[in-house]
Amino acid sequence: MNKILYALNGTGSGHITRARELIPYLKKEYEVDILISGCNYIINTKLDIKYRFKGFTFVINDNGKVSYLKSFFYNNIIRFVIDLFRFNIKKYDLVISDFEPISSWSSKLRGVRCIQLSHQASFLSNKIPRTEKKDKLAEFFMNWYSPCEEYIGFHFKEYDKNILGPLLRSKIINAEPKIENYYVVYLWNYNTNYILEVLSKLDQYHFKIFDFNTKEKQNINNCEILPTGDDTFFNAILNCKGVVCGAGFELPAEVLYLKKRLYVIPIGNQYEQACNAEALIRIGIDSYEKLDYNHLKSWLKNDSNSTQDLDISNPKHVIKSINDFMRK
Structure with missing residues (x-):
């Protein structure tokens, strides 16, 4: 062999x-x-x-x-x-x-x-x-x-x-997603305090923020801060309304497959993510170069969804x- x-x-x-x-x-x-x-x-x-x-x-x-x-x-x-x-x-x-x-x-x-x-x-x-x-x-x-x-x-x-x-993971392919009234936020390159500063102004929406520096769940205003973990993160993605994340590859692909709303922010000075964002923009996904209150608010108010079918x-x-x- x-x-x-x-x-x-x-x-x-x-x-x-x-x-x-x-x-x-x-x-x-x-x-x-x-x-x-x-x-x-x-x-x-x-x-x-x-x-x-x-x-x-x-x-x-x-x-x-x-x-x-x-x-x-x-x-x-x-x-x-x-x-x-x-x-x-x-x-x-x-x-x-x-x-x-x-x-x-x-x-x-x-x-x-x-x-x-x-x-x-x-x-x-x-x-x-x-x-x-x-x-x-x-x-x-x-x-x-x-x-x-x-x-x-x-x-x-x-x-x-x-x-x-x-x-994609077989658990994603075989999943039965639901739509609950919250958004998942995974921006590991941003300081959580800054994320809270931006999202707290959007108090008509609820956010689950995943932070690998957090050891236990915290509730601050309209935000829930959660420690990262495979099953916790998977379930949050599965049942959310949409996801705000970096412009990597696998996570955006999973979000698209699950028919969730997607908003990507490429990591600065990261060419691969900038190109991924461009690819996503071409298929109708919203993106911006940084976490910005006005741009994110506009995306949230739009409340439209991508119906892209991925050739997995x-x-x-x-x-x-x-x-x-x-x-x-």
């Missing part, structure tokens, strides 16, 4: 939920070890992790924007290089990297076959929506952060031959693509 290393970036919830869906299928055909770098504050991996690394983490400044300078000094580049060369990648027949740099670079330097399986991989195609001004530095970074010889990208639409629709991926189709690559 061929041996596969499945390596994922642990900083994003979407990388984890995708691994949860795919790995049981992979284990039916291959011997699979799991590597993770970085940590997540909202969900438990629920995976049998064999290798853990610190990875590379972006640092957010007080304005809710990515600070490249702080990120450079926060991350131990020397430790990253040592981990890269010490890791025994040669014992694997194939490496699957979900935007995980140690496995990708180790594969590239040691001549091990590697396939990129991520939303970020879709940026290798020129056909996906982008901002009006292409950020060449950010494009270069995404291309070389986790380089692989082949790729399968995920996006809101199948923009190119190597790009599939979102691979099936895990079996993804496994078939991996098998085809193995047979090359």
